[in-house]
Amino acid sequence: MSNVELSGIDRTVIGADSAPSSQSSDNALAPAATKSRLGTRGLQLLSWLAPVVLVIIWEWLAQAGWLSPQVLPAPSKVIRTAFKLVTTGTLLNDLGVSLLRAAAGFVIGTAVGGGLGILVGFSRVAEALIDRSVQMIRAIPFLAALPLVIVWLGVGETQKIFLVALGVTFPIYINTVLGIRQVDPKLLELGRVQGLSSLQLIRRIILPGALPSILTGVRYALATAWLALVVAETIGAQSGIGFLAMDAREFLRTDVIVLTIVIYALIGVAADGIARVLERRLLAWHPNYGAAR
Amino acid sequence: MSAHVAPLSPASFETGPAVVVSNLVRSYGSRVVIEKLNLRIERGEFVALLGESGCGKTTLLRALAGLDSIQGGRIVAPRRPAVVFQEHRLLPWDSLWRNVSLGLQVPDARERAAEALTEVGLGDRLDDWPRNLSGGQAQRVALARALVQQPELLLLDEPFAALDALTRIRMHELVRELVANHQPGVLLVTHDVDEAIALADRILVMRNGAIAYEHRAARNASTPISRTELLRELGVNSHSIH
């Protein structure tokens, strides 16, 4: 063991002019050497290799009859089902309904969470009045409130949108308050020196300063919105992706169920992508987010 | 209740002083930092304020800037003195021209910012981010931001302390030039005796909460100021440092 390490050190010291990596006992080589040989593109391709291989094995097991279609249908079957549901069924409609619910809940939750957050962030009085209650409600996992929400609102659209909004409100609230609190007091002082009005102070210094934290909240909120939607749609829905899944369960249509799971996953990825794009565009100035210019 | 800051109308500054401080008292709780301090700076006059660390230089400057309340005496200052702090305090989310024009209430803010940035040698970096600047460049932008307001009084709190020696000398040249062009009254707080000698028309030493020593006409006087004398006023025995 110590031998290998020593030879590794030797090679690093000699480095540049001696042949870099002709020997095969390469495990002591720095990762940089591996990177230079494969390139970033190569590594990226490699990272996709494992999932692709897994899907191929899955397909093969299903084709060979090792996997019962009742348990897990072949990926090709899922794709065919997707096409069929798009052309003859209501998949697109259901997808639209689900997205609308998520969007409505997200907008409401963001407005409430952001509004309360700005109030509490700016006013000590508002903090004394609001913050403790919000922190106490936040201690409840919001999905635990579902039975109560159903008693209040039934299992219609309102219940679903409410649950999503509930899940979105807290991450937005917490990160808005945090962001406002973290604004550098020296910059606030500078704002006063430059003669900014309160409104200009908010627009030019406080909100931009709080934005990184707020966008972190948005990213969390997108994830919880999605989770809330899945749960809400699983109970008593007449349309939407969740309804499609529960309907398929009655007929043991595992291909449809797997399809809905995949759709949920894809939309989750898309939501994360949106959050990323927002961060990159709005935080272009920030060394941790913006693309270097 | 005897204390207040009285704004002067711009007209009275055409010929009058940039700031007049009489019997200023400033305390933190029961701890009195400034006691019965008097000071007058004319327009176009460059005053350097020396004093050992913790003697109250920043406290005085903040009072002049109207950032803190005062406990006694009277400050007659323009409504909005410009301030350059030791840190540049640029807004990282705004481009350079947006930073320079912060608080500027004119329609042609961008042009005005461009002029100011050109004056400090950064006219080609209008749309750049502060994070791409060196320390000296960032401090130059802070100077541009102060001067674009066309202040009657410019307050500088050790603005070059964090810069390397060479950059500091370049900044001295720039500041001298800018002040000559804009003619504000200047109060430069510094701990650097040579900086004070290089820049100021008048050098003050602060001690025990008041101005303890004053030396006039440092730059163009027939009798150049004695560095040793200043150091002695600052409590440094010059023999011990050679």
Ligand SMILES: Nc1ncnc2c1ncn2[C@@H]1O[C@H](COP(=O)(O)OP(=O)(O)O)[C@@H](O)[C@H]1O
């Ligand atoms: N916010 C504050 N609260 C209490 N004491 C302070 C505060 N700011 C400064 N002081 C005290 O006032 C004195 C003068 O400080 P300062 O004006 O910053 O000194 P200088 O700028 O000359 O180094 C110091 O003793 C410091 O401890």
Ligand SMILES: [Mg+2]
């Ligand atoms: Mg200081």
